[in-house]
Amino acid sequence: MRRTFSPWADPNAKPLIRFENVTKRFGDAVAVDRxxxxxxxxxxxxxxxxxxxxxxxxxxxxxxFEYPTEGRITLAGQDLAGVPPYRRPVNMMFQSYALFPHMxxxxxxxxxxxxxxxxxxxxxxxxxxxxRLVQLEKLAKRYPSQLSGGQRQRVxxxxxxxxxxxxLLLDEPLGALDKKLREETxxxxxxxxxxxxxxxxxxxxxxxxxxxxxxxxxxxxHGRIVQVATPGEIYEQPKTxxxxxxxxxxxxxxxxxxxxxxxxxxxxxxxxxxxxxxxDPDEVLHSGQAVAIAVRPEKMVVQREKPAPEAVxxxxxxxxxxxxxxxxxxxxIRLATGEILRVSCxxxxxxxxxxxxxxxxxxxxxxxxxAVILAE
Amino acid sequence: xxxxxxxxxxSAALVPAVPYLWLGVFFLVPFLIVLKISLSDTAIAQPPYxxxxxxxxxxAFFSALDLENFELLxxxxxxxxxxxxxxxxxxxxxVLLLLVGFPIAYGMARAPERHRSLLVALVILPFxxxxxxxxxxxxxxxxxxxxLTQGLMSLGAISEPIEILNTEWAVYIGIVxxxxxxxxxxxxxxxxxxxxxxLEAALDLGSTPWRSxxxxxxxxxxxxxxxxxxxxxxxxxxxxxIPDLLGGxxxxxxxxxLWSEFFxxxxxxxxxxxxxxxxxxxxxxxxxxxxVEARRVETRP
Numbered sequence: 301m302r303r304t305f306s307p308w309a310d311p312n313a314k315p316l317i318r319f320e321n322v323t324k325r326f327g328d329a330v331a332v333d334r335x336x337x338x339x340x341x342x343x344x345x346x347x348x349x350x351x352x353x354x355x356x357x358x359x360x361x362x363x364x365f366e367y368p369t370e371g372r373i374t375l376a377g378q379d380l381a382g383v384p385p386y387r388r389p390v391n392m393m394f395q396s397y398a399l400f401p402h403m404x405x406x407x408x409x410x411x412x413x414x415x416x417x418x419x420x421x422x423x424x425x426x427x428x429x430x431x432r433l434v435q436l437e438k439l440a441k442r443y444p445s446q447l448s449g450g451q452r453q454r455v456x457x458x459x460x461x462x463x464x465x466x467x468l469l470l471d472e473p474l475g476a477l478d479k480k481l482r483e484e485t486x487x488x489x490x491x492x493x494x495x496x497x498x499x500x501x502x503x504x505x506x507x508x509x510x511x512x513x514x515x516x517x518x519x520x521x522h523g524r525i526v527q528v529a530t531p532g533e534i535y536e537q538p539k540t541x542x543x544x545x546x547x548x549x550x551x552x553x554x555x556x557x558x559x560x561x562x563x564x565x566x567x568x569x570x571x572x573x574x575x576x577x578x579x580d581p582d583e584v585l586h587s588g589q590a591v592a593i594a595v596r597p598e599k600m601v602v603q604r605e606k607p608a609p610e611a612v613x614x615x616x617x618x619x620x621x622x623x624x625x626x627x628x629x630x631x632x633i634r635l636a637t638g639e640i641l642r643v644s645c646x647x648x649x650x651x652x653x654x655x656x657x658x659x660x661x662x663x664x665x666x667x668x669x670x671a672v673i674l675a676e
Numbered sequence: 677x678x679x680x681x682x683x684x685x686x687s688a689a690l691v692p693a694v695p696y697l698w699l700g701v702f703f704l705v706p707f708l709i710v711l712k713i714s715l716s717d718t719a720i721a722q723p724p725y726x727x728x729x730x731x732x733x734x735x736a737f738f739s740a741l742d743l744e745n746f747e748l749l750x751x752x753x754x755x756x757x758x759x760x761x762x763x764x765x766x767x768x769x770x771v772l773l774l775l776v777g778f779p780i781a782y783g784m785a786r787a788p789e790r791h792r793s794l795l796v797a798l799v800i801l802p803f804x805x806x807x808x809x810x811x812x813x814x815x816x817x818x819x820x821x822x823x824l825t826q827g828l829m830s831l832g833a834i835s836e837p838i839e840i841l842n843t844e845w846a847v848y849i850g851i852v853x854x855x856x857x858x859x860x861x862x863x864x865x866x867x868x869x870x871x872x873x874x875l876e877a878a879l880d881l882g883s884t885p886w887r888s889x890x891x892x893x894x895x896x897x898x899x900x901x902x903x904x905x906x907x908x909x910x911x912x913x914x915x916x917x918i919p920d921l922l923g924g925x926x927x928x929x930x931x932x933x934l935w936s937e938f939f940x941x942x943x944x945x946x947x948x949x950x951x952x953x954x955x956x957x958x959x960x961x962x963x964x965x966x967x968v969e970a971r972r973v974e975t976r977p
Contacts, residue, residue, distance in 0.1 A: 363878055363880055364879075364880075365879075385876070385879040385880050386879045386881075386882045386883055386884055386885075387879070387882075390880075391881065392877075392880045393879055394873050394876070394877055396871070398871065398873040398874050398876065398877035399877075400877070400878075400892060401874075402872060402895045402896060411878070411881050411883070411891075412881030412882050412883075415882035415883045415887070416882060417879060456724070459881070463881065463882065560794055581693070
């Protein structure tokens, strides 16, 4: 059901939210730079980027706390210019939660409903429904100061969901939670979004969070969107070196294109004796062009035995560091050039006879299809 | 070793005792003296009341005390009217102070951070001039041919001099002017701590700026509103200088009554009784406030 959800691939689909050439300047500083973006109804959309990349400004413009300097934002076809935050069918869950300290949990949740002038029984019913949704029925009468961090996060979520907005904005929703709770909550958020058929726009700097939850991710840098794609595409086909390095771990090998052979690009690098063969047919390159080859750590293999002479993409080095993570073991391999490669290996067996040890000479290989060529 | 723990324990016991000691010496003892004088009778003597306390005849001393002065306070409705008028003037002044002080404090709390300490200094600045001189200066402003009338007449807002000096309005102006820092500073302290994202959250949930002000800002500023109001209301009830200089003879206030009993009539016992009455009037709002506060803390630790 979810797997086939891809309205962005349908040329006839009308986006729910549309940023058209939006620029936002604060004095001389450009926070958002001529940005164009479509978000579709029912999407779980993540804005991902390092701090200061403009993702929060983008969200605040959607909520109505900031107005674009240039360009326009439309929501369901309606231009949002001049519409104040309290008239937008959009609700936000704040990073700090912004719970009203002088109101109990149920009053906090009821706040938005009261503004709409709903009849009292209806408000009470909706508050109850929200409390059940976030499993806080027993804490309705408590005040925010009497709640734990995780409970506050749930109240903030319930309050933002109570008005059933067209779009829910979540600003670093899990930022203040500890790791275990964060992981649980990620899946809960996905379930809630799916059950309510709501459009979620999440701002985060945590790539793991974005990968887990999002239908699509927009990676931002310096006020611009570098790539908008599904988590799989972002990870496996990053458009730029910035994305490859920002999302997940990656090994970068710099070199020059020598030409194409049997559909594979031949790239000469300082790191390997022989030119590397890379299977990335969509790239348009020319001979002599400087490129970066990106290979994810889990797509490399580390071995003690010398590979067969016909093997491609062989690098040699010595074991510099070994990190045992339980499910994975991470090797840091130092090449003759001084570069450090990161190779991760799933621990599929409980016992390994004669495991690779520190300072050993090893060979690192990867398949032509495991790497991506990034034009410099 | 043992000595050290002894001095430690001694200092641990002494430090909390300091405020009690201070209150005992400078509040409780004087209060008991005033209470005693209020129960005495006037006398043409030095001091001008009797009985004077003597260890030799304690029984006679106590039997000479009575409640005559308080009976007089009840019988003559002048004191009742003066108290009522004082409370009314102080209450209205406090409301005016809130109306003037809240926007000032709000503006200060919203000002860029680097300007805030300067603004606080400016609010306190008038204290560098004598209180009495500043109140005298208002006479020059408010008198019929004063700056205010001249200014308004040159603007064409009025054609004839207006009577402000020696009316209750002059008292309100004087109190609001003199007490403003006591209202602004506690308000500023609470508003400055307020988290701006709370207002954003309220707007986001569909509340207009005006409604957000009443549902979020005002309730969260309540500790400052109460503290500022008490700091202004309490001294305003007993105010003597401002009504005396600006209010004219018509303005009836309990502080002035006390002054005239004490200095004009040299009736120390009656003046003391008025002082006790004033104290009772002022203790009431504090007790109510503490009670409300205690209940608030109880429901919301």
